[in-house]
Amino acid sequence: MAEETFRTETKGMERYPGLTAFLEGWGIFRQSLLGKIGLVLLIMFALMALCSYIPPLIDPMYNPMTGVDPVITCSTGPSRAHWLGTDFMGRDILSQLLAGARVAFMVGVSAAFMSIVLGTAIGMTAGYMGRFMDTFLMRLADMIMVMPTLLVVLILAAVFGQLNIWTIVLIIALFRWPGVSRIIRGQTLSLKQRPFIEAAKVAGASHVRIIFRHIMPNVLPLAFLFMTFRVTSAIIIEAALAFLGFGDPGTVSWGMMLQWVWKTGHMFKAPYWLLPPGICISLITLSFYMLGRAMDEVLDPRLRKEDQTD
Amino acid sequence: MMENQGNAIIEIQNVSKVYRSRGALFGVRAKDVVALRQVSLKIYKGEIFGLVGESGSGKTTVGRLIVGLEEITSGEIFLDQENVTGLKGKALKAFRRKVQMIFQDPYQSLNPQRSVLDTVSEPLSIHRVGRSADRKEMAHKVLKSVGLSPPEAFFYRYPHRLSGGQRQRVAIARAMVLNPEFVIADEPTSMLDASISAQIFNILLKMRSTFHVTQMFITHSLAAARYLCDRIAVIYRGQVMEVGSGETIIRNPRHPYTQALIDALPKFKGSGEIKQYGTLLIEEREVNGEPMGCPFYPRCTVAEIRCEREIPGLRMLEEGHYVACFNV
C-alpha cells in the first residue's frame, strides 16, 4: 500500500529525475543511524554559524575579535552577561565559539570543494588521456601525497610570516587533491572502456565532450562523497595550524581559541574556555565523517572501494 | 557483380587486423591475435548485408574497423569510393555523420546518467544540426519510428527504467537520428528475448524501407541473417569463407563450413535427413606446426593435403557467389 502511494507520487516527477534519485537516496540515508546523528550535529553547527551574526548586534562588546567587556580585565567563568565566560582580555567566549563555527564551515567546505574540483579534473584527465599525461599527473600526485600537509603549511607560514585564512584554504586544497584524483582516475579508467563511451565516439563526440558529458556525471557522486571526508581533514589542518600559532591572526577560529588558551597559560585553569572549542572541533569533524559514511551507503555499491586513511 | 560496381557504398579491401599483445611479461611475449586476415567485402547501396560467423570469428572487429574504433593493421576501407582508412579530426567527424553503429549490449551502450532525450539528441548537438527545439522535434520523430511511443513519455527516462528491448530501440534511434548512409548492427538482439528480437529485426527492416539506410547486420545465427539480409558473408576465424545472396547461401551453400552451419540450423520439416552435408569433423584434426592453411582445415571432412599448407582465396563460382575453398 505504502509502495503504491510512493509510485504515484514519483510518477509526476518523471521530469525531475534528479529529485527522484534524491528521494530514493534519502530513503536509504534515513535508515542509517550514523547518518542521522551526523546530520543533526551538522544542522546544529550550521545554526551556530548563522547565530554568530547576532551577538555583535546586541552589543559591540560581543564582537568576537575586538569587543572587550570594559569591566573585565582577566578571564572569568560563565556569568549572566557572558554565558560561557570571557577570555584573558574580556572577550565573550560564546561569541567566539559561534564565529568559530562559521570559520570552520568556510574553511572546511571551501578547501574541500576546491580540492575535489581539482582532484576530479586531474583524475579524469589522467585516466582518460592515459599514456604520458597519466604517468606525469600520477607521479605528481604521489609526490604531493607523501608530503605531510601540515608540515608544509607550517614551513610556508614560517617563511612568509602570518598567512591569510584564504591562503591557508588554498594551500590545503592544493595539497589534498591527490587522494581524490587517484580514485577518480581509477573510476575513469573503468568507465573509459564501457561501450557507451564508444557509442559517443562513434557519434562524433570530442574528448572534451566525452570527459564532461559522459564521464563526469558518472564520477560526481563519488567526488561528492569524498568532499565530506575532505571537509574533515581541512578543518583539522586549520585547527592544528591555528593552535600552533600559525593561523590567520585576524580570524576567530576554534583552533585560534585553543591557541589563546594555551598562550595565556589558562590550559588547566579555565575549563570553561578550553572545552567548548575542543569539543566543537571533535564533533564537527566527526559529524562530517558520519555523514560521509552514510552517503557512502546511499551510493552505488560498485563505487565503494575507496580507502579512507588520509 | 560488374553492373553493381558503381554503387558499392562500403568497400573493404584486404583488411587485416592484428591485436598486438601488450608488453612482455617476464620476457614471455603473449601471442598476437590475428582477428582478421585479408578480408574484402563490398556492400551495396540499400541492401542489408549479413556478416555471419561464430563467436570470436572477428565479426565485431570488422564493424569496429569500419567505424574507426579500432586501428587498421593493413588494408583499406572506402565509403562511396572515397578512401576513409585512418581518418582523423574533421574528416573523421564528417565520416561519422554518415556511418553509425548499434552495439551488441544495450545494457552497456547507454550512459546510465543521461536521459533518453539527451542520448538521442546528442549526435545532433555534436554535429550542430538545428536548434534545441528542432533537435527535440527530430528526437521525437526518430523515437516514434523505432516504436517508442508516445516519445514524450520516454524523453526524460533514464536507462535503468527501460527494458532491454526499449534500450536497444533507443540505441537504434541514436544511430538513426543523423540519417546516416550506413549503419552497422552488431548482434543487436543477442542480449534480448526471442520475441523482442523479432521486433528489433522488424525495426531494422523498417529503417531500410523508410530511410533507405544501408545496413550491415552482424549475427552468429544464419537463421536471423536469412530473415533479414539480401546478401550474406560467412566468416570463420577472421577469413571470409563464402559470399552470396541470402537465397544462395541457404539453398546452395558450397563451402564446407557454410554447409556445416546449415546442418546446425534447427530443422522442422520431416525428420529423415538430420545432416544434409556432414562436412563437420567431430574431432579436430591435428595440425603439424604453425597453422598456415585454410582456417577450416582442422574441422573439414573434405579437406585435401594442400588445404593444410595453402590458404584458398575467394573464387567466383557464379554471378555474385564467391567461395574460398579448393574443393569446389
Ligand SMILES: Nc1ncnc2c1ncn2[C@@H]1O[C@H](COP(=O)(O)OP(=O)(O)O)[C@@H](O)[C@H]1O
Ligand atoms: N581488444 C582486443 N584485444 C585482443 N584481442 C581481441 C580484442 N578484441 C577482439 N579480440 C580477439 O579477436 C578475435 C575476434 O573478436 P571479435 O571481433 O570480437 O569476434 P566476434 O564479434 O565475431 O565474436 C577474437 O579471438 C578475440 O579474442
Ligand SMILES: [Mg+2]
Ligand atoms: Mg562480437
